Amino acid sequence: MKHLAAAAFVAGALALPGLALAADYSIMAPAGPGGGWDQTARAMQEAMTAEGISGNVQVINVPGAGGTIGLAQFAQEANGDPSRLIVGGYVMVGAILTNKSPVTLDAVTPIARLTGEFEVIVVPAASDIKTLADLVTKLKADPGAVSWAGGSAGGTDHITAGLLAKTVGVDPKLVNYVAFSGGGEALAAVLGSQTTVGISGYGEFQAQVEAGALRVLGVSAPERIAVVDAPTFKEGGVDLSVMNWRMVAAGPGLSAEQVAAITADVQKMAESASWKKTLETKGWMNTWLAGDDFKAQLAKEIAATEAVLKDIGLVQ
Amino acid sequence: MDTFALLMQGLSVAAQPINLLYALVGVTLGTAVGVLPGIGPATTVALLLPVTYKLDPAGSLIMFAGIYYGGMYGGSTTSILLNTPGESASIVTALEGNKMAKAGRGGPALATAAIGSFVAGLIATIALAFLAPWVVKFALAFGPREYFALMVLAFVTVSAAFGDSTLRGLVSLFIGLTLGIVGIDLQTGQARMSFGIPDLLDGVEVTTLAVAMFAIGETLFVAAQGKRAPETVEPVRGSLWMNASDWARSWKPWLRGTIIGFPIGAMPAGGAEIGTFFSYAAEKKLSKHPEEFGNGAIEGVAGPEAANNASAAGTLVPLLTLGLPTSATAAIMLAGFQQYGLQPGPLLFTSNPQLVWGLIASLLIANLMLIVLNLPLIGLWVRLLTIPKPWLYAGILLFATLGTIGANPSVFELGMLLVFGLLGYGLRLFHFPIAPVVVGLILGPMAEQQLRRALAISQGDFGVLFTSPISATLLALAALALVVPLVLRIRGRGQLLAQIASDAD
Amino acid sequence: MIEPMAQTTPKRRPDWAALLVAAGLLALGALVAWDASRLGSGGAYARIGPQTIPYAIAVCLAGLAVWTAIEAALGEFPQREQQDKLPILWIVGGLVVQMALIKFAGFSIATGILFAMTARGFGRVSIPKALLSGFLISAAVWFVFARLLQLTLPAGPIERLMIEGAKLLATAFNPQAGPAA
Known part of the structure; x- marks a missing residue:
């Protein structure tokens, strides 16, 4: 049939x-x-x-x-x-x-x-966090004070945040991850400085990064990629690469x-x-x-x- | 002045005969798919976007605008005539609209919806063109705590607007809230109220619930009345067209709906349905005929329909200015724009003015086309109601299930339709209002997630809910909305006593 | 189905059907609470986790159940009208048949039967006539939405017949069309 x-x-x-x-x-x-x-x-x-x-x-x-x-x-x-x-x-x-x-x-x-697509970690342009090393220092000092905006719990964004914490010696359970539905909502939360950092695929943040509203702290690629003018996680002192x-x-x-x-x-x-x-x-x-x-x-x-x-x- | 010249240039391109034809085709296609209950503008645009690729950029942009507005508008016709909301944003329209249609006032209901959509679309599109940068700043000021406060305000104002019995209204609302728990919890990834059934992991689809409760529940209820119910509905009682009083009662709701819908649509987590809730509650409060609400008040159609369309234009604000897709529809539009070489984002208005103004001009033309297409059809649409009952309701069920099958061809989804249809029947039987169930399902999960986000960010400090000026204001308004009617009632009793006393004199 | 109250019931007598509604609400609340009890914690920073809101809803449902029971016991629930059960059975049957057949028999047959059974539920219509119009309307709807507008609707024998028919027509009118195109 x-x-x-x-x-x-x-x-x-x-x-x-x-x-x-x-x-x-x-x-x-x-x-x-x-x-x-x-x-x-x-x-x-x-x-x-x-x-x-x-x-x-x-x-x-x-x-x-x-x-x-x-x-x-x-x-x-x-x-x-x-x-x-x-x-x-x-x-x-x-x-x-x-x-x-x-x-x-x-x-x-x-x-x-x-x-x-590689993941990127971004902060609003006005944030006092300038580099990935700054973020790691903050995270080690008080994990709860660093809130992460990203997609749903257990998704690539959450996994990347957990892996990063683990790599720098912070218990991944302590990551204050705030899940948003849909990329747009997470982006809005970072732009509005509602959370400390945002984590998502680069495509999600690209337009804002190019316009200078957001700063990329690190890219989850093994080596620098052409589209993003920012250091990799590894250059920032975190030996980690993740691809979605x-x-x-x-x-x-x-x-x-x-x-x-x-x-x-x-x-x-x-x-x-x-x-x-x-x-x-x-x-x-x-x-x-x-x-x-x-x-x-x-x-x-x-x-x-x-x-x-x-x-x-x-x-x- | 410069922007004005660009807009005029865009309009002159869009107004060429061939482009008008594309707009007409787009509006027709969009309406045809958009009327299907369960198939909202997102799916409509996704399905039909490839059609536009074959045209030149200007033509495809115009046809796309037509499909978008057509898909948005399609849902209201079926809401009014068949009590079958095409998408979540036209659920409120069904409340008063269908009552009007049953009373032989389907013509004015459809007309006020069409003209209200047009007026709101026109004003909101112009606002998009000139106010976008300011509106988006306001929208970004909304974080989780502000959204939570907004949801609380929505709960309070909307609950007050439904039904006559507090108990039965609350029961309906809590049934909706319970349904809202079903599915994977976004914050922790755990399945709630799913009982190991994979189909429940994604929760209860709002349109499935609305279609089942409204269309199927009512079909069962009418069928169970047997011969006691009238055989056919008189399609036109009085004028087919809006009369002077309809106009007088519609124009303010149109404007208020626009003012409510546009900024809420522009908020990244606002959602088109929230605007319609607020508009409905506001119209009921402000109406000179509050007793007509629930029995077919034209304000209850005019306001929400305008809010619905204004929020559709509002969605474009964050999309064009930030490249921020705030809804499934917007995400598909983003994909579409990239196809036309438009890269939405903060630089768009400066780097690509012709395309932006071309799009805005296309939206204006599509909006006009929509009303040109729909007003003459009203007479035809209301004839639908003259179909003898067996065939009319058979058609409604065909149509209601068609949307569900088309959106997700799964037997389980049809089963949900049946179960919720029976629930809708049971609620009607016991005189429970239906709308609060849907409101609970929509608002409950949003309020919960925003509250938990706000508290996660503040690390458990409830105080943050009151320290932001916006959320404090919204919560204060909610408290007022709760307290003022109580005070008025008590004072009313006082006046009554005084009157009795004076009568005794 | 719940037995309708006889119209002659004097006021202020317990409304047993409404008491049943109250019991249902209580059961629903218990179900929500039980489901929430097996959830893990989480959201340590927020202090309210995935169970908090379900527990709150469960408590409110229990409260509403009590309130409903009081109104029911006092006979304050609105009167219900006599319900005909046969039409309900026809329509629910139609929906069940559609559900059972949609995957195998395709959209037109399954929905055609739903159409006919719903129409029958509303009055004395001829079943063959209703079935025939159901099949025809559903087939037309299928053609418009699945073929012209690219919606995914399950295909069965009638749909395949339409595809074959369209093919034959096309070859008859356009003999040049073939693999080369």
Whole structure:
């Protein structure tokens, strides 16, 4: 039945170019419209259609709980179906652990890491904290007096703050982390000097940094990156690097040939001119990593994340 | 003068026939998707944004503006006619609007909503153009404690505006607050009231609750009346159009709604629905016909609708001046702007004036298109109510579930719709008001999170709630709103006694 | 469903149905409190953690339950009208059928049945006529929203038939269109 439908879809798409009649890839964004995963899914949709990799691509939003609701639904529905893809990322790794999700990333077939973004710590321009070293001194003196504005508890921002505390010898449990819903609210809180510092992906703060309203104390990259004119954590005396990456995965139960075919399609998409243009306009970094290298990296990050979430006290 | 010239230039581009056509297409598409209950402007814009990519920058910007305003407006039509709010910001519209429609005054209700939206959109867009830098300064002064105080004020004023029984109003409110706990706690990542069900981790969707309580609950309630209920509704009683008294009673609410909605929309954590709550409460307080509230008072449609649209323009203030997306809709718009080469942020107004003024001109044109499209359709819309009851309610249920399925194709979500529909029926049966449930669900989680944020920042010192001038003022207003009616009631009794005494003379 | 009160009930008699509402509120409060009790602490700096607000709500629910019980015992609750149960069963049944079928039979069939059952709940309508109009309207709605406006709505046999039909029409009118395009 499913194959018949798929055949009908393909036939329809070929017979009616221009009229959106069928989908031969459907990408699930396990988040509401507007967020990073949704934008990634829609950018893939655009690139795949524009490059003729796929006649028609559908994006399905299944929001909720750091992507774990979408992931659970996907693992069940996409079993053995090579036309289904799901977008995900580092946030999902943390969410699976904190939500005690019964479905983990083992239940899907990771295809490739696509993009990534580094975290930055910022203060309002008027703040007396000038460098990362100043912040570390304050944090060591009285952890509670340093309030951090960032995204939801257990997300990349929270994990980075916890890791930083741990690296400089402060108990991550003592980090006074204030969770805001959505990047905009956290940014507003820092701009309004409501909290001591703000922590989030650079894209969130970029416009304000360029306008001089915020000062970057440190970037979570291993070495300096072109877009941010600021020292890395390491230069600031904290030996730590964190990346918030986004990936695409396929369903479970696929044959090796099917996985290879999907990987080839995704690779073609990632190397296309329209994808590169998207990366540029959105300021995303290309972090292409596929196959076994990606799987090994993923396993490493899951273990590290579990350790820090235990330190913060979010996972028992 | 310079800004004025730029605006005129933008308007002349936007007013070209082909661009007007794009605006019309955008408004139509936006309205078509926006009317679906559960599919708000965010999803509407996300779905339709790719359509605009195929046009030249000016054309796509104009069509985009049309989709945005169309999606915002779409929800009110169904709120008024079918008691099925399209999105959370038009829930309040359903309260009075649907009562008006049932009394044969659907025409004036739709007209005051459309014209109110237009007036508010016009004023707010102009305010966006000229006041944005000042408004944003005010908005940024709001931190967690100020928002908490604002929520307290909203609780107090809104609760006073609903229902006749304090007990039943409070019960409804607390049912809503209880539903608001469901889901992952943002501050600690722990699941509350979820009982291990993954679908509950994200909490109860406001639109699901509103659609179920209003549309499904009422369908069940009307069906259970059997033959006692009238067979059809008389669609037009009196004039289809607004009469002189409707105009007289609408224009002030439009203006007040705009003044309330615009700054609240500009606040990063304000939210469009909060503005509609305040506007409704204010209109009820100020109305010369408070007894009509709950039975179809036109002020209760005019004010909230204006507030809703003004806050839509308000959302653009932090977005354009700070690059700050304060809602899901704004986040999608940010993605859209980047597509058109617009990089929102503090430097936008100076570095890219043509595009900014082009956008503002497009918004003005889209706003105009919306009213051009909708006013002539009012006569057609109210005809919907002449459909015999079996088919009308069958259609309402089709429509209500369509929105839920389209927003999230999950059986669980449909199950929630049914459970809340039955709850809505039960509440109606026992004469509990419905609106406080939705208000509790919206305000409760916001108030809790802001309070906990404020206290985390102050390290547990409750005093900070009163040391900020803004929050102290808001809390004082809330206290006044609570105390003054009590005092008046006591004084009223005194006057009554005095009168009895004088009568006895 | 709760038994409606007979219209002849004299005033100031305990309202048992309303007492049931009070019991329900008490149970809800207990549930909230129990759920809050298993939460870990957290928010050490804020001094109020994830359980604080749920506990407060639970206490208020208990208070409201008592208040409701007093009003119910005094018979001060508003009178309820006689309710017909059959229409409710038709409509709830329609919603349940839609829920059960949506994934397998697609949008048009599941929603068409909901449409017909709701219409039946409201009066004496012919079931075949209601079903047919339900399927047709739902199919039209599906086509507009899923195909033209790109909303994700589940597809079933009727939807596939429409896709096939559209394909045939397209090839009939435009024989050149093919893989080359």
